[in-house]
Amino acid sequence: MVNERPVIAERKRSTAIVPIRIPMEESKHPNDPRQSDVDEWGRSERTRAMARALYEPLYSKWFRAEWEGLERIPAEGGALLVANHAGAIPSDAPVIMHGIEKELERPVYGLADYFFRTLPVVGTLWARTGGVSARPLNAYRLLKEQNQLALVFPEGTKGPSKLFTDRYQLRRFGRGGFVEIAMRAGVPVVPIAVVGSEEAMPVILRLPTLAKALGIPYFPITANLLTMGPLGLVLPFPAKIKLRVLEPIHFDVPADQDRYSKSRVMEEAENIRTLLQESIYDMLRDRRSVWFG
Amino acid sequence: MIQALEADPSMDVILGMGAQTPTVPFERAEFVRADQTYSILNRIVKATQVDTILHTFMITNSATVPQRAMNEINVIGTMNLLAAAGASGSTVRHIVVKSSTLVYGSSARDPSTFHEDTPRGSPASNGVERALIEAESLVRDFSEDNPATLVTVLRFANVLGTHITTPISRNLSRPLCPAIFGFDPLLQFVEEDDVERALLHVTRGSIPGLYNVAGDGRLPWSEVARICGTRLIPVSPFSLLNIRPLARFFELPEELEDLLRFGRGVDTRRLASTGFKYNATSAGAVESFIRALRLRRQSGRKPNSYTYEHDVEQFFRHSPSVTGISDN
Structure with missing residues (x-):
């Protein structure tokens, strides 16, 4: 039983299209009756590897994702990745998670609204593939106690629900909660500017009444839906996605404080927002074509 | 629980109390069959001069008793017990309350x-959770009013093990x-032996405070x-109306409905920091349960961990020819 374990891990490594370092728990019980590898966040590396295998063609062939400054993402230790969020079903989240896991071989946990947990099937799949509900306690545990990478979109649903006419205009960054969490956990914030996700699934129209009736955050009518019919519900346009990782931002404040100065938090949040907005403009200036980059 | 206490020679007198007669006889503990009315509890506390009360009678499963009775036991019972313990002239120094992670x-x-x-x-949506929250708040009030008395609250995760049925x-x-x-x-x-061990741990160590008790993982x-x-049968997630009739078919009390949707995890480092070591992980608890179940299925009887030979025990207790010290 004990000797079997590394062998299983080895096999897992070779069948996965994208290899990833599987965090082995040190205090394994010798006769562990566990049968799956679902961790305390509901994430399963096996399901994640499967999802990566399925997503790989979309990532490298469809979006032809291109990174800049990937080396700025810390190779170890916790860090809070912060990005802009766009497209009715945002492609930025899976692209960032996939890209970092593929290139850096580090798992990324995607923090998102708890709303996902309430959805049958989707919620479970979301958790198995690395989704975690964005509670401050969860983020703290991931970043500080488990030294993981966590990805947040401070715009929340305001990002993906915005209309195509507002593309690449960053929304308000919530209440700066992400800065406070990074301060408390004592980890850097790494901003990532994404270009291309806006055009992958542009929102033409929103139906707020229908969204309210269905109890979902927003109900978009997308260009994909209009041109491709039902297929457009899930299939994004093949826009070229480019990602730029900015310099990590370290806050020189003591970790584990109960509260941080609100003005400092808002200032830092606003600063990160400006940085992201400016790099997005910069990337758009260099972009000749939506489809070819 | 009492059996474990009996095994400890440092315990002088052990007094069990409950509304039902215990299913196994005790070696040296005495048992009073009584319910949790104030006058009885008060008299018992006074008469026996107990110093430690283990409050383990709270109900965490709404399927066993009707709502009203459950409230009576968990809230009123706790209230009476605490009132008796806090009465003037009480000798109670330590109260250990067995609660549940249902309060989360x-x-x-x-x-x-x-x-x-x-x-x-989210606010409590069912009776058991409400009752447990109320009982815990009574305990909190008690510990504020009686700073001299140690109060321990243990919140146990779902228990699985060789004997317990939930x-x-x-x-x-x-x-x-x-x-x-x-x-x-x-x-x-949490494995049922760990439940017992945790209760003993805080009782012997006189450790006050609020602790989660759950296996790792x-x-x-x-x-x-x-x-x-076993094979899982999916029940429609959309309507509770849908679940209610099925609840009779399966055993699905309301506090399980949400648990089977969203689950629950607790941090157990606080208890571990007092020196408590778990025997089993969460998976270990499941394993211990299923191993016991397999044995029961295949041998057709319950595994017996505690043997009490009445005649032999009576002989040791009362025969004049027993002079040496028996192995309690």
Whole structure:
């Protein structure tokens, strides 16, 4: 039983299209009756590897994702990745998670609204593939106690629900909660500017009444839906996605404080927002074509 | 529990109390069959001059008793017990309360891991949770009013093990077991021996405070079912009306409905920091349960860990020819 374990891990490594370092728990019980590898966040590396295998063609062939400054993402230790969020079903989240896991071989946990947990099937799949509900306690545990990478979109649903006419205009960054969490956990914030996700699934129209009736955050009518019919519900346009990782931002404040100065938090949040907005403009200036980059 | 206390020679007098007669006889503990009315409790506390009360009678499973009775036991019972313990002239120095992680509830808004001081994610939606929250608040009031008395509250996760039967264990021991379609919650269990050991640990060590008690690690419900060799039957997630009739068919008390959707995890480092070592992880608790179940199925009887030979015991107790010290 004990000797079997590394062998299983080895096999897992070779069948996965994208290899990833599987965090082995040190205090394994010798006769562990566990049968799956679902961790305390509901994430399963096996399901994640499967999802990566399925997503790989979309990532490298469809979006032809291109990174800049990937080396700025810390190779170890916790860090809070912060990005802009766009497209009715945002492609930025899976692209960032996939890209970092593929290139850096580090798992990324995607923090998102708890709303996902309430959805049958989707919620479970979301958790198995690395989704975690964005509670401050969860983020703290991931970043500080488990030294993981966590990805947040401070715009929340305001990002993906915005209309195509507002593309690449960053929304308000919530209440700066992400800065406070990074301060408390004592980890850097790494901003990532994404270009291309806006055009992958542009929102033409929103139906707020229908969204309210269905109890979902927003109900978009997308260009994909209009041109491709039902297929457009899930299939994004093949826009070229480019990602730029900015310099990590370290806050020189003591970790584990109960509260941080609100003005400092808002200032830092606003600063990160400006940085992201400016790099997005910069990337758009260099972009000749939506489809070819 | 009492059996474990009996094994400890430092305990002078052990007095069991309950509304039902115990199913096994005790070696040296005495047992009073009484309910939790104030006058009785008060007299017992006064007469016996007890110094430690283990309050383990709270009900955490709404299927066993009707709502009203459950409230009576958990809230009024706790209130009476605390009042008796806090009465003037009381000799009680330590009260250990057995509560449940049900007080955290289970909802989509919850953090993945509850610490002892994390507030609930959503208001209590069912009677058991409400009663436990109220009982715990009574305990908190008591500890504020009686700073000289040590108060320990242990919040236990769902218990599985060789003997205990709960709605979860009954469901898992059947060939078909309910699951809510599209949900595969992460659950945390505590092995029943660890429950007993935790109670003993805080009692012997006189450790006050509020602690979560749960085995390490969390398992998805589907994996629990797989380990137990039962098949999950998905129940429609959309309407509770849908679940109610099925609740009779399966055993699905209301406090399980949310748990089977969103699960619950607790942080157990606080108890570990007092020096408590768990024997079993969450998965270990499931394993211990299913191993006992297999034995019961194949041998047709319950495994017996405690043997009490009445005649032999009576001989040791009363025969004049026994002069040496028996092995208690």
